[in-house]
Each structure stands twice: as C-alpha cells, then as structure tokens.
Amino acid sequence: MLNVSNITKSYEGQPLLKGISFTLDHGETICLLGPSGSGKSTLLRIIAGLESPESGQVSFNDIDLTSTPPHLRDFGLVFQDYALFPHLSIFDNVAFGLKMQKVSLAEIGLRVAALLEQVGLTGFEHRKVTDLSGGEQQRVALARALAPHPRLLMFDEPLGALDRTLKEDLLNELRAILHRTNVPAIYVTHDQEEAFAIADRILILHEGQIVCEGSPADVTANPCSAWTAKFLGLGNVISGLKVEGSKVKTDYGVFTVECAQKHSKGENAHLLVRPREVGNEANVIKGKVADVLFQKDGFKVTLENGLYFYLKSAPKIGDEIAVHVAVECLS
C-alpha cells in the first residue's frame, strides 16, 4: 500500500535523512524507533506532505503522492502534544475533518458520537479542550484523526507526555482500535517498550538510515549492529580479537562464540553478552560485585569491570562471583 522510497532531507545543511525506503501493508502497524534527533518526525511529516523531501518518493496504492498537498492525501496524523484546536469544543475538534469533507450535519453527529464512545469519552462533546487531562486530550486527538476514515494513520510520539500507567492503558486501547479498524499505521517513538507493545514490525532509525528492521522478536534476537544492541539495551556490548576457531579474546576473558568462525584470525569482533544467567552456557564471566540494585523480579548486579547481569538472588558487594551467560556476535 504505502511505498516510501529513497527519501533524503537535510536540516540546516546537515543531512538528516539519507535515503529511507520501506513499505507498509494493509492492516500493518510499523514503528519507527530511534533516538531523538534521528529524523523520525521529519520522515512522518514528509509522508504526511507537511514537508517535501529533497529527493525520493512517497506513493500509496502505486500512485505517486510526492507533490500532493497534505489535505488531499487522506492520511491522519496524531501529534505529541495533541495539537487540539483550543478554540473549538471536543465535538467540533472531532468533527473538523468531517466538516472539511462536507459530510452532512446529521451524519457528523452520529459519527462523532460513535468515535467518542470508542475512545471512552461519551458525554464530553461540549467540554472545552483545556478542561481535559493529558490522557483525555490524547483520546480526543485519536478520535479526531480517525473521524475522516484516513487510509493511513500516523502517530508522532503520541504518548510522550503521559505517565507510565496511562501510557500502558492507552497503548492497549490503541492496539485494539488499530486491529479493529484495520488501518495501516506508522508509529514514531523513541521508547522501545512502546514500540515493542504496538508494532508488527520495527524499523530502527540511526543517523538518517534504517539500520535494523524486523518484528519485535526478530530485532531482539538478532540486533543488527553493536549500536542497535546498545540502543535497545539488550546487554553488554564488548569488543575483542578473534583468536582461533570460535574463540574470541576480550578484556573480560576468552569466549567461545559459534558465529565467530565468520571472522578471520586477528580480526576485531563485537560481542553481545546477554545479561540473563543461563545455567547450561559454557561462557563464564567472573568479577567482584560493585553494585546491587533491586528490580521488580530480581537484582541488577554490576561488576567492577563494568558489566551488568540480572540475577535471581542478591550477592554482597565485594563478593567474587561467576555468571554463566550467552555470548553472541554482532556484525
């Protein structure tokens, strides 16, 4: 359906997007995940038509939209700070897109009522935007974007300003609504938990390029690079020298890594040391405990050499411990 190909854009002379391409299928939700400043929001605005790319193409159902103005694209956009119209009531905010489509007043009434029910705000029609809480405002913003039946929905850090529990609730509702309406959606965030919770497919954006792509499970299992592994917080990223066979020598000891056979002898290799203890692994890391932090279901233990692990029981600070862990290579 949506086909984005080779988009480039620079900001104040610096390249911001360096040739972004991806496709989006019917009913699919993808998430653009990346640190702030990676150009995710700019990419959304280019897809929405609010900015034009320096080169590249945005097409939908094989129709090139690159020079189509935003109001003719039929793409809905939900903003981080909601961007509700402060001079209009809740009803008029949700009805805005329908009025632009010249839908009859009677139908507008019905559709707005249905949408407000869908987002759990029945009875709020005539309230002022400014009287609502952040979560309620975001529901209105969602209803407003859904109202004109867009053929694509885009979310620009929609939950960024909300607190954690509210975020989880809204994410669940959002997923349900997206599933029900079957609208393809692009969700932009810097928060990987949000991304994992909502996305069918994740695209990780770094320095203007998509550096990794796949389902949440794929991306977690096979982070494409050392940077991605660090960004996703998958574990300790260390580097070492390939010695022989599947052995890699590092500052933390020599590890046996199957995939190390790809590397030639003496070559530098990045390794990912997963922080969960796995009993039957051959690789062992030893060290003195520097810090112990209680977390929900265990303890985060940091060793004096800087590596960290999640353990079920808490050692004492200063103890010498040995942890069996999975070590994988990173390209």
Added chain:
Amino acid sequence: MFSASPWLTRLLLWLIPLTFLGLFFFYPFARIIALTFNLSTLTAENLQLAFSVLRFTFFQALLSTLLTLIIGLPSAYLFARFDFRGKPLLRALTAVPFMLPTVVVAAAFNSLLGPRGWMNLLLQVSNYQLPITNLQSPISNLQFQGTLPAILIAHVFYNTTIVIRIVGNALSRLDPRLDHAARTLGADGWRTWWHVTLPLLKPSLLASSLLVFLFDFTSFGVILLLGGPSFSTLEVEIYIQAVKRLNLSLAALLSLIQLLCTLIFSILYTRIVSRNTTQIAPRSAGSNVRKPRGLREFIFVFAFCILLSAFFLFPLLALPLRSTTRLEADRGQRGEVQYGLTTDYYTELFINRRGSVFYVPPIQATLNSLGYAITTVFISLLLGFPAAFALNKPTRLERLLDPLLMLPLGASAVTLGLGFLVAFPRLLAQPFLVPLAHTLIALPFVIRTLQPALASIPDRLRHAAASLGASPFQVWKNVDWPILSHATLSAATFAFTVSLGEFGAAILLTRPEYPTIPVAISRFLSQPGGLNYGQAMAMATILLVITTLGILLIEKLRLPGAGEF
C-alpha cells in the same frame, strides 16, 4: 521598613497621591461636568455641532484603523514568520514613531510632503532650475497638508507598531502543529486560515484594532497641525472652542462626550484582553520563524522590507535634513542668501527678532520645556514613590484604589488642559500649571514602572542581607536601591520625555511669554515664510533627538519581561 503604626504610614502614603489627584484631576473634572449640564450649553445648535464633530472623529479613526491594519497585518506576518537580515533594526524602526511627540511627527511629514517639503521641491526642480524663488507655485504642487490623507498617513505611521506587536506576538505564539493538524484533516490552505488561524488570532486582532482606534480617536496634534482648519475632531474642537472661541461650556460638553467614548472603548479593550487566554500549549516564540523560501515569499519579504523602511525612515530623515538646508530666501531677502546647507535656522533660534512669533528668543522655549520637564520628573516621582509603596502588597481596599490612580490615562491631554482652564482661571498666568498637567499624564506610567520593580525584590533578599549583618540602611542601600535605581531612572526619563513632547495640554495652558518646544513648533508652522518654517524644523529636530535619546535610555533600563502595552 516602616517603624511607626503601619496604618498611619499607609494612610499617609495614600494621602499624598490622592490629594494631588483630587485637587488637579477630580476637581477640574467636576467643574467640566458642572459646565456641561448648564442649561445654556445643551442647545440644539451645540448638540448638532457636537454630533457632526463626533461623526467625523469616528470616521477618520475608523479609516485610520483600517489603513493601519492593511499595513500592519502583513508587517506582523513578516516579523512573526520570517528571518532576514536587519530584522531587529527594522522592527525597532517601526516602533520609534509611537514614542515620538505629535508635533515632531507632524513636522516630519511636513518636511517630507508639506508645501515646503522635499517632495514638492523635487516636483519643482523637475519644472524649473534652482534657485527656487517660489515654493508655492501652483504648478505640479503636491497638495498634502490640510488633506485627509495627511491625517491618515500620520496615524498609520504612529500606530502600525501596535498591530505588529500584538498580532505579531499572537502569530509567533501560534502552534504550527494546529495548522498541520488542520491540513492532515483535509483543510486546504485557505480553509486552514479561515477555520483555525483566524479564530485563534481574533482576540489579538480585536485588541490591536481597538487600541489603534482609541489612539486615532483621541489624536490631537496630528489633526491640528496636518489636517488644518477644515478637519475638526472632538479633541481639536475642544481646543478651538476653548481657546479660539472662548466657549468653555461647549468645550466642556465635547470633553465629556470624548471621555465617555474613551471609557467605553477602554472597557471593551480590557474585556478582550482578559478573555485572550485560549492557547493551551504556550510555545517559545521564534520556533516557527524561518528564512523566506521560494520566489513568492522572497518577493513578499523584500517588498515589505523596502516599503516599511521607506515609510518609517523617510519622514524621520527628511526632518533633520530639511532643518539644515536652505532652499529659499526669507521675506525681504530675495536673492541675497546662499542656498544649500546652513545652520541659520539653529542660530536664528537664539535671536529675539522684532515682529517674530514670540516676545522671547525662541531658544527660550527649549529652556522652558526643560524646566517644565524637570519639574514634572520631580513631582511625579514625589507622588509616584508613595503610591508604588502603597500598592506593593496592597490590602483589598487598596486594590480598589489602584484603578483610581490610573484614571488620568483615560482623559486626553486637551481635556486635562481644559479642566485646568475651567477650574483655575486665576492661576492661568502662572507657569506651574503646565508641569502639573504633565504630572497627571506621566504619573500612571511612573507608578507602573516603580511598582513592579518594588514588587520584584523578594523579602528573602532583605532578610538574607540582614542576617549577614547589614543595618536597615545598609539593606536599603545594597539591596533595594540597586534594583530600584534602574526603575527610578526609567520612570524619570519617561516623565521627562512625556513632558517635553506634550502638546495638547500645553497649547491650552501656555502663556505666550512661556512657550514650550511643541507650542513653539506649532506657532512657527502656522506662520508664513521660509525662516519660520526652518526654525520649526530646527526645533522639531532638537525635540526628535532628545526624545530618541530618552527612548533609548528607557529601552536599556527596561526590566526584563516587563512592558508591552
């Protein structure tokens, strides 16, 4: 700070400014009302005159406001949305006229477009050779002075900055994402403007229009000096009736009408401003400012920069240039003088010629004005400090008294002058009435400058100083004064420049032997002859320079974040 009974101190603090206001504002005002409701005033003839004057006042104010919006709205857009070289300078330039005395603006436009101004000179040169012997040649003479456009253009010159500031601020605070939201919801550019931008700008549009209208409605000097005898607004008619026709009761009636109108507009304005809080997410200004993109934007920015610079710079440059250029002979001097650059008009100010406009050398007017201005500064600070202290942490009763102190703002200078004429007929020979009237005009601003400065000093600071071993005097000297001294200097400069440029009250109250600069300029302008004209230009230039220095000083001293209408 105050050791004796706090009640007594506060009472004393209030007593000083309130006595002054009672004596010099409310009493004269009561006399005006008494005169108005005299049966002999309310004749059909008088009411008819009042009605026709009121109609013209409305008409010209409405027209001026519309023209100001036509120039001001694109300018506001220019400053709020685009970044270009010289922007701060251009913005400052558009703000200069607002602070200038009306006589200076009138003289500036006169020097550019008047019968002896540069434009007419150019037209003459294209027809004849130099030297020019008769500037009032009927051929190809630009008729500007004494026309409605003269009044309107001067009003636009004055008030465009109001639209630029109020609407421009609102525009730059608008969240661009609201725009984007509307666009993604299917609104094209025009509908986005109509359904989103315009409604959000409405309060600022209304507020600025009303403020501009209020200033145009009460304008006096511009209309008297540029409009000439055929245009009479309420203000001008009050002056004519009081001074030329000596019909004080009709002047009083007109004053009352004027005051009522001003009151209504002010109430409307305050209501609009207090409702102006629809924006939810306030944004840091400047985030949607960018360089012009594309040919259309570039042409717009370029054209408006040229237009604004020309419109605001030409009159301000024409005046000093004209004051130092001799273009024609004086009466009886035909053919004997040098043409070109000259300082004659300035040196002439020091000579008391027989048959000249005054009984004293014209430079005396400058000395008088300086004397009045210094007196105004002293009296207004003397009254302003107690009022500011009293208003700092006010009780509920005192909060009610606050608007009372601001009331003189609503009365025009001409009305204040008329009040003095009516209330103190025996004191008119005394020169001190002028600085008293000027104090009434300056006092609200002085209080509004001192009070925030006073309020900005937290008690913690004083306590900290005291706990570090400072005596009460040392606390005052090291904590209060450094902060207050800025505000005091700023207030003093303000009172000074207000008094120096004030025209409406002065022209009603000034005795011929004690002219002020603005009065002298207006007299010179109303007399025939190139020398008189040149002297008007010279004095207006002196006033322009002093006022500009004053404005610069105030801008430098302004408390960060304070100010804006």
